[in-house]
Amino acid sequence: MSRWIYGKHAVLERLRLSGGGLEFVALAKGMKEADSNQVLKAAKDAKIPVQWHPRGWLNDKTGSDKHQGVAASTGAFKYSELIDLIEASKPDSTLIVLDGIEDPGNLGAILRSAECAGALGVVIPQDRSAQVTAFTEKASAGAASIVPVASVVNISRALEDLKKAGYWIYGLAGEAKESLYAQKFSGRVCIVMGGEGKGLRELVGKNCDVLLKIPMAGQVESLNVSVAAGVALFEVLRQRGA
16 A cells, blocks of 8 residues: 655655655645756656646645655665564674653654664554654655664563663653763663653663753753653763764
């Protein structure tokens, strides 16, 4: 069954990856020539056919009017297996595990940060969690096509498997006593983020080696989960000397 990704940057990134399984690209009639030319060239280079349709047609197919006149038909999203990420791990790999992120936009933003920070992959639960949708791919600005996403039945069990593979598990929690910036990150690092407004579930928190907090200087109690994930990922990257 075909699905749709949309948004100029998401489609261009997929085209940059030699087409990435795209069936065809759809452009809105009457869109700006500068925008269409960029997509047309990328589609030609990737040898992906292009179709022109009314903007309303793209609205119907994508279920959104935020497509910027650019969409693409593709196959179902292919999730990775946790064992694949473990086998691909290097001595200094970084993973991020998401314990019940519900907003597909937040998932997309985290995928974007994970890709920019050089993370090996992202792990999400199969149930009670946002999955990778067209909106997620748009929010990820193409990162969903690059960063492997492993879908697991049980997050706590996944953390146990990662520990056996040599990962240190760091959970972000507002109630933690130790600062993110006081922690020395080395070796294989796994960052665990809780869901929006709920934080880490108790059992997941107990499966973390260390709980960390991001120091706050303002009056608002917490950051958006995707922002917090980015802060943590780039602190790990900074300590690795990037």
